[in-house]
Amino acid sequence: NAGVTQTPKFRILKIGQSMTLQCTQDMNHNYMYWYRQDPGMGLKLIYYSVGAGITDKGEVPNGYNVSRSTTEDFPLRLELAAPSQTSVYFCASSYIGDTQYFGPGTRLTVL
């Protein structure tokens, strides 16, 4: 199993640009999550999904959108990038909503 994979590893965006961060898991997990981690800080939950077709807002959802059309994929969309969205983004998955397995992260800079 590859576990949780994320692409790209790094990205630089200009203010106002849009992009999609990809996340895929091959563990047949029901739950998937998107977090952001700012320098020196813990993780903040952006959105999560408890199964295909179901998504919910986390602690910091503003400026982001998600979709969950399949069990494996959970892409995160930034429509109008802002400098405040400069962060490291982690995707995670879990089977029943407790123990989470994380991807390697996407480092995003918005200039």
Added chain:
Amino acid sequence: GQQLNQSPQSMFIQEGEDVSMNCTSSSIFNTWLWYKQDPGEGPVLLIALYKAGELTSNGRLTAQFGITRKDSFLNISASIPSDVGIYFCAGPNNNDMRFGAGTRLTVKP
């Protein structure tokens, strides 16, 4: 929402020393999780605790779920250089997951 407070924020220790860090909350958690994050990587689960009072070990790591369900601690015995990293506590909040701000551990050889 539920907040997790971790302390200390950072620790600088000598190789071979024991380390203790803790996590507290104003609300009850039914599960406590401890993760480690290496530089440039995602967090990796170290220990999961599911029952108040539970004491669980994973090699040199030992974690306890507090009796009040509002706290947990993590001990690392005989630290080695590869213990360097950031240690996070976390707890599920319904379908959400809350993380502490982390304890940054530096081990001097």
